[in-house]
Amino acid sequence: MSTGDENVLAAFGAADNRIDIDLGAIAHNWLYLDSLSPKSTITAAMVKANGYGLGANHVGAALYKAGCRQFFVANLDEAVSFRTYLDNISISDAQIMVLHGCHRGQEHDMRAYRLTPVLNDLEQVSRWRLYAQNANETYPAMLHLDTGMTRLGFDPDQTDWLIENKQALNGLEITYIMSHLISGEISDDPANTAQKTRFDEYRSFFGGIKASLANSGGVFLGNEFHYQMTRPGIAIYGVHPCGKDQAITDSNGLKSCITWHGRIIQVRTAPEGATVGYGGTHRLSRPSRIATVGVGYADGYQRNLSNKAFVNILGHRAPVIGRISMDSITIDVTDIPPNIMLKAETAALLSDLYSIEDMANDASTIPYEILTGISRRAIRRYI
Template sequence: MPQILSSSILRIDLDAIRANYRTIADRVAPACAGAVVKANGYGLGAERVAAALYREGCRAFFVARLVEADTLRAVLDADADIFVLNGLDPGAEPRCAGAGHIPVFNSSSQVAAWRGLAVARGVALPAALQLDSGMSRLGLPLAEAERLARDPAFAREVDLRLVTSHLACGDEPDHPANAAQLAAFAAGRALFPGVPASLANSGGSFLPEDFHGDIVRPGVALFGVDPGPAATGLRPVAALHARILQIREVAAGTGVGYGLDHVASDRQRLATIGIGYADGWPRNLGGVGRAWWNGVPLPIIGRVSMDSLTIDISDPRAAALAEGDLVELIGPSQSLADVARDAGTIPYEILTRLGARHARIFVEAGQSLDVGDRA
């Protein structure tokens, strides 16, 4: 029924996600592999994705915000650790501690608030520290980390579970910044002997063993996107199709869509399909991108609207297309990377913008695990 109620269908292959996780985990062993499932599991559905990864053996999950951690806790057993990468907003400390999440602190103020709660409760509270190893985004400067390491009260108040940092150029294996960040992170993690360390993101998971530390944090690689030239063996995860709402023939000189940006130079057979920028399909693919049907490219003409777009189906090989049929937007004929290239962006953005109106079909062990019309 949800497939009937929705004009677009997003198929998520949980077997492929599990296989990608295993590929990375096997590659980085003896280091462990966690999973970054922020932004609603990169747009695909964090609860289903995380549960599948848990079944594959993952026990460390990373999100960006506290609300995302709350969502995951409902579907993961107590032995799974959930790290909140952005740390906590002021006042959120009791909520986080009560739920058993592990905040990743990036500033002195975040650390101080957590320590204050620990003192008030008379117990060391679990947390992680992110160090700025050279990206200049989030993380404590080395001097601040040294101050904490020298403070005996810090060890009594904070149960430090992880020391982490983030690679700026992990998808570029030969970039000199990688070696510089590795050296800086080595100096920072040495301040906290015995505490597990994590530097490698998706790209870093395919860098040499020195970068793997104790745990790697793949994100987009789990969803089949190659994070750099060294990445191999990853399977595509998402397939997106949209339904033809209407077919019409227009004469030469006819304008199409908002602004009448496209004017037919000859007679054309057109199809309007039920997907638009409100569903995460990039508006700038108008006149540039395409849909596909049975290996036949169907150019997008005119502007992408909020709820629909128009494709040219004049190709004789598409003559059998009819109203109600589905055309491919992501799949065997057009990868996420292809769409991102045409839109002038990166696969991360395409994935995370996929909207809640797609009927989501989760497939595992060759069977439909769940059919839902919301994320």
């Protein structure tokens, strides 16, 4: 076993696959994104979906140490968990915004855990305002005005009504108005300019309130999209929203923050003509050596990678053959020298030789889904 492979395997414990998460790289990425905006612009961080699958608590603490104070999560459950963790490590001044807003029965916890709901319609405004009035207090909130996503936020009719009836916000401290770009990762998409124009029109009716429009893609569109707060997500985790080619061009910018390894649980020989895996979708064209790795679709290694993906074994690239099983994948290691395979204990599923962008492309999906889909069965190690 090589020293490098021995070090990788040592932290597996009882598990058969593990992801290593470089918190220093994540902090670097946030600082890099922050450097792209004027000093007057705050750079927040998306830590929803358990920090894009990498652990919101560890990621959030690392980002706080780097200087981040504003965090976004999707729902109340995520917010309570994150706030509880921060309180337990004596971090009390972080602001946590809840993108899904405040729903019926959530008002008490929203206030008790010092959360800021992003209000998406008039019903949420009314609910949060009434709760504030009953407490004879002023509560913080953000307003999400839809400018083209048609997913969350005030629709045009409700926005028009709110512009004419701004007294409906009495009792609330509206910290920001925000919207969300639908094609921020495509720099020349006319939708970006159209949304910005609509957003600026809405902003003109809410004078003095800070604004936020840019997601990860929007950060790279230029300062005119940054306003007083940017809200990067996937870029913090080392994935350039504009694609791998752009990431190579901006080589001094974002850093990859994860590697994923699986334990090699068996190496066997098989004759020419043998089929591999369920359905026999791969037939061997030569006498071969097959390595079985203890990771499968139950771990988040997507079935669409069958007969498409590659792994890295001690610097040697090898193809995944046959269908992905629930708990295992099969690798053709025939072309890897036998002396190398004698030393090999693990296969790198994500590495410099096969990136998350490569895996997403082979799975016909996006890096977001790869990251957030890695299951809890893959142990996490923070470095």
